[in-house]
Amino acid sequence: MSNPQNSTNLAQGLKPRHVTMLSIAGVIGAGLFVGSGHAIAQAGPAVLLAYAAAGTLVVLVMRMLAEMAVATPDTGSFSTYADRAIGHWAGFTIGWLYWWFWVLVIPLEANAAASILTAWFPAIPHWAFTLVITLVLTVTNLFSVKNYGEFEFWFALIKVLAIMAFIVVGLTAVFGWMPNSNVSGVSHLTDTIGFMPNGLGAVVAAMLTTMFSFMGTEIVTIAxxxxxDPGKQISKATNSVIWRIFLFYLVSIFLVVALVPWNDARLAEVGSYQTVLEQIGIPNAKLIVDIVVLVAVTSCLNSALYTASRMLFSLSKRGDAPAIAQRTTRSGTPNVAVLMSTSAAFLAVFANYVAPAEVFNFLLASSGAIALLVYLVIAVSQLRMRQKQEAAGEKLEFKMWLFPGLTYAVMLFIVGVLTVMAIRPANRPEIIATALLTVGVVVAGLIVDRRRKAARRAGVALG
Structure with a gap:
């Protein structure tokens, strides 16, 4: 009889409400509340075009991913599909790159949360908050996937309610119904050097900034x-991604650029939401936004721990990571994968303190284009899997629109964005660092693949 402690199967512990709320708020991070101010300062009101373009890309990529995930749900998601559709090296590479991306997110989000708490409680050292936050969420992820689901449910609910409240307040101000407000109407969309004050190049640059705000939408296919009934959950989440991006991003950013001049220095300094609330005259605007941002970064940290551990678990199941990472507890939680991912995050934090600044900056830059590489791999995988399925006469429950035209269009768009990043001096270090990391991982994948094939040949010869 097998020991359940040595099981290698995940539990189906996430409830429909967990998956639903995760899908609704998974795309909402601190980038919306704070980082959007930098994008607005770059492109002006035309930042709406940047968000619309990035949002459209995410909708199409999610549609392609959902087509594959509904047909064959897997905790390895696009990494597993790349393995099957493109080759073992592709699944190995994109799986490890994606794991690396979320491992780096852990210390970054913990640091952001600690910064807010240190401002509230200056007597407690910054590093102590960082350590405690990371350890608490690591422990909750170790016990059961239900803990992750429950934490994310409430984190997500707070984020959604905060954005809805902001939209209501913003619309009230636009229509001039807000008492004691100094602003109303939508004149700021055009009254400060026009709608596109810095030209189309600035809109493209802002799109590069906004695109990474959407990273995390794909987590629902992993969860x-x-x-x-994972197929049903994935279908629901994907069908709702359009209104989520429209409501949470386009409507809220529209209200920001309508109510505040795009060249207001506060947008880049304190963030878009705080600037608008202060302009309207909402008391304690900074405290309100700090609380919401704290919830957002904690939620992102929680998701980073979860996602990194599940990807490592999937890689281990396929023989591409240490075998011990696929071990689970009695409750079906990959505890070793959780601990290994957290340990890697702590090493990144340690590198930040002891290594030269250039080293940690390279580590951060190396994750710069991973989101786009993930999207590109999803598109190529969907194209190849669909072609194979159609040749075999298989029927799909969930399909990509206008196949294969839209799939090719997405691939060309992503290659175009990567090319722009390579040309732009500001983004070139990210492309170089990500390219070096990718080449290293590809080489490692090819070595693993060659050893695996050699082992199989040896086994056949011995047989």
């Missing part, structure tokens, strides 16, 4: 594998 759904730990729920009952």
């Amino acid at each position: 759904a594998a730990e729920s009952k």
Whole structure:
């Protein structure tokens, strides 16, 4: 009889409400509340075009990913599909790159949360908050996937309610119904050097900034594998991604650029939401936004721990990571994968303190284009899998629109964005660092693949 402590199967502990709320708020991070101010300062009101372009890309990529995930739900998600559709090296590479991306997110989000708490409680050292936050969420992720689901449910609910409240307040101000407000109407869309004050190049640059705000939308396809009826959950989440991006990003950013001049220095300094609330005259605007941002970064940290551990678990199941990483507890939680991912994050933090600044900056830059590489791999995988399925006469429950035209269009768009990043001096270090990391991982994948094939040949010869 097998020991359940040595099991290698995940539990289906996520409830429908967990997956639903995760899908609704998974795309909402601190980038919306704070980082959007930098994008607005770059492109002016035309930042709406940047968000619309990036949002459209995410909608199409999610549609392609959902087509594959509904047909064969897997906690390895696009990494597993790349393995099957493109080759073992592709699944190995994109799986490890994605794991690396979220491992770096852990210390960054913990540091952001600690910065807010240190401002409230200056007597407690910054590093102590960083350590405690990371350890608490690591422990909750170790016990059961239900803990992750429950934490994310409430984190997500707070984020959604905060954005809805902001939209209501913003619309009230636009229509001039807000008492004691100094602003109304939408004149700021054009009254400060026009709608596109810095030209189309600035809009493209802002799109590069906004695109990474959407990273995390795909987590629902990973989480759904730990729920009952994953295909149904993935379909619901994907069908709702359009209104989520429209409501949370386009409507809220529209209100920001309508109510505040795009060249207001506060947008880049304190963030878009705080600037608008202060302009309207909402008391304690900074405290309100700090609380919401604290929830957002804690939520992102929680998701980073979860996502990194599940990707490492999937890589281990496929023989591409240490075998011990696929071990699970009695409750079906990959505890070793959680601990290994957290340990890697702590090493990144340690590198930040002891290594030269250039080293940590390279580590951060190396994750710069990973989101786009993930999207490109999803598109190529969907194209190849769909072609194979159609040749075999298989029927799909969930399909990509206008196949294969839209799939090719997405691939060309992503290659175009990567090319722009390579040309722009500001983004070139990210492309170089990500390219070096990718080449290293590809080489490692090819070595693993060659050893695996050699082992199989040796086994056949011995047989």
